[in-house]
Amino acid sequence: MTTISLYNTLHRRKEEFKPIDSTNVRMYVCGPTVYDRAHLGNVKTPVVFDVLFRLLRHVYGEQNVNYVSNITDVDDKILNKHKETGKSIREITEQTYQWYVDDMAKLNVLAPTHRPRATEYIAEMIELLKLLLQNGHAYEAEGHVLFDFDSMPAYGSLSGRSMKEMLAGARIEVADYKKNPADFILWKPSAADQPGWDSPWGYGRPGWHLECSAMSSKLLGNSFDIHGGGSDLIFPHHENECAQSMCAHPGEHFANYWVHGGMLMVDGVKMSKSLGNFYTIDEVLAKAPAEALRLLFLSTHYHQPFNFTFDGLLQAKATLDKFYNALLRVVDVETAKVAPDNRVVEALADDLNTPLALSYLHELTNVLNKATQEDEQKTAKGLLLASAGMLGLLEQNPQDWFKGANNEDVAFIEAKIAERAAAKKAKNYALADAIREELKAQGIVLEDSPIGTTWKKI
Numbered sequence: 020m021t022t023i024s025l026y027n028t029l030h031r032r033k034e035e036f037k038p039i040d041s042t043n044v045r046m047y048v049c050g051p052t053v054y055d056r057a058h059l060g061n062v063k064t065p066v067v068f069d070v071l072f073r074l075l076r077h078v079y080g081e082q083n084v085n086y087v088s089n090i091t092d093v094d095d096k097i098l099n100k101h102k103e104t105g106k107s108i109r110e111i112t113e114q115t116y117q118w119y120v121d122d123m124a125k126l127n128v129l130a131p132t133h134r135p136r137a138t139e140y141i142a143e144m145i146e147l148l149k150l151l152l153q154n155g156h157a158y159e160a161e162g163h164v165l166f167d168f169d170s171m172p173a174y175g176s177l178s179g180r181s182m183k184e185m186l187a188g189a190r191i192e193v194a195d196y197k198k199n200p201a202d203f204i205l206w207k208p209s210a211a212d213q214p215g216w217d218s219p220w221g222y223g224r225p226g227w228h229l230e231c232s233a234m235s236s237k238l239l240g241n242s243f244d245i246h247g248g249g250s251d252l253i254f255p256h257h258e259n260e261c262a263q264s265m266c267a268h269p270g271e272h273f274a275n276y277w278v279h280g281g282m283l284m285v286d287g288v289k290m291s292k293s294l295g296n297f298y299t300i301d302e303v304l305a306k307a308p309a310e311a312l313r314l315l316f317l318s319t320h321y322h323q324p325f326n327f328t329f330d331g332l333l334q335a336k337a338t339l340d341k342f343y344n345a346l347l348r349v350v351d352v353e354t355a356k357v358a359p360d361n362r363v364v365e366a367l368a369d370d371l372n373t374p375l376a377l378s379y380l381h382e383l384t385n386v387l388n389k390a391t392q393e394d395e396q397k398t399a400k401g402l403l404l405a406s407a408g409m410l411g412l413l414e415q416n417p418q419d420w421f422k423g424a425n426n427e428d429v430a431f432i433e434a435k436i437a438e439r440a441a442a443k444k445a446k447n448y449a450l451a452d453a454i455r456e457e458l459k460a461q462g463i464v465l466e467d468s469p470i471g472t473t474w475k476k477i
């Protein structure tokens with residue numbers, strides 16, 4: 020069996036992945052708060068964990084992987100949106116949820132086994148609060164229930180921060196009803212016109228962190244394998260989840276492997292509305308197909324900071340043009356039913372090395388391009404498609420990919436790129452340069468990178 024290794028934030032090192040039960044491999048990934056159109060940062064995480072989901076299914080069997088990704092549909096951001104727009108909360112969350120599901124489908128993100136909504140698990144959250152109160156890790160004050168920070172000496176072990184650092188770096192709300200400023204809210208009172216539920220502590224609503232502890236426990240058990248999310252969630256969200264779950268269920272591990280994706284930047288700086296580099300998914304997808312965005316996300320190792328640029332997006336599209344063009348040539352050839360290239364599986368098993376896996380897709384495309392006999396083409400096509408499937412790529416018909424584009428153009432450019440590569444190999448740099456110039460004169464710019472040559476129209 021393929022051995023998977025993952026960088027575990029909890030121990031700050033890459034570790035061999037050993038599931039608690041290989042017939043029920045369990046993963047939880049924090050999902051979006053549904054109050055507005057998804058932005059780039061919202062969709063990178065599900066794409067990354069979709070590759071891990073595909074890998075786990077490949078290694079352990081499709082039926083043996085249980086993947087939960089939640090939908091936060093009760094949050095003050097939703098409440099603010101309601102005040103701003105006058106739309107009902109239900110209308111806002113339903114509409115945004117549907118946009119999100121549609122975006123995920125466009126990005127070839129497989130539906131998780133469960134996509135639970137926070138508002139459907141209020142009873143479980145209340146039960147969890149009762150356990151925390153019973154175990155002496157929470158207290159009630161003025162209609163609030165708060166986590167008692169001082170009751171958990173191990174708090175901070177996930178992020179490796181001291182309390183002093185945490186208090187200095189976080190926007191911690193100081194309130195009279197808190198025993199310690201670091202105590203965080205588990206439950207808060209709602210006004211009559213705010214969303215809320217009856218509870219032993221009055222009409223109110225949960226704090227944000229609580230839902231993930233309650234839903235993961237209900238759907239995956241008190242100890243499970245992988246917990247994922249963006250690195251911005253490590254503190255306070257994941258620390259607080261750990262605190263709640265481990266104090267409510269003493270002796271359980273909560274999650275054994277904590278996997279976090281690197282932060283997202285745009286043009287080398289943090290994405291933010293105030294910098295004018297904040298993009299929603301529909302803005303990005305107006306410029307290139309969703310599959311190009313997916314490939315772009317996967318071209319950087321998930322653990323590294325990811326830098327989005329529109330140039331990068333167009334290059335990713337050019338790479339897909341190359342892949343689909345190879346498939347277009349053999350569109351009438353049957354596809355061999357073969358397993359994915361083992362090198363692709365091994366690359367992904369090594370802490371999701373997607374850039375290395377992509378470099379093998381370039382190789383497999385070159386093999387397909389060179390195949391001349393039908394049986395060779397059949398095998399090469401099967402191998403490329405099965406391997407790309409591990410990354411959730413090349414799942415559409417090549418004719419559909421090029422719909423609207425001029426196929427002859429694409430074939431011509433690809434032929435020129437191959438001719439130039441051959442010239443470079445033969446050290447005929449004058450010819451290689453002449454080909455580059457010939458294409459440039461037609462508005463086609465070539466760009467060389469370690470994984471091959473891509474092109475874009477200017």
Ligand SMILES: [Zn+2]
Pocket residue numbers: 048049050231256260
């Ligand atoms: Zn969460």
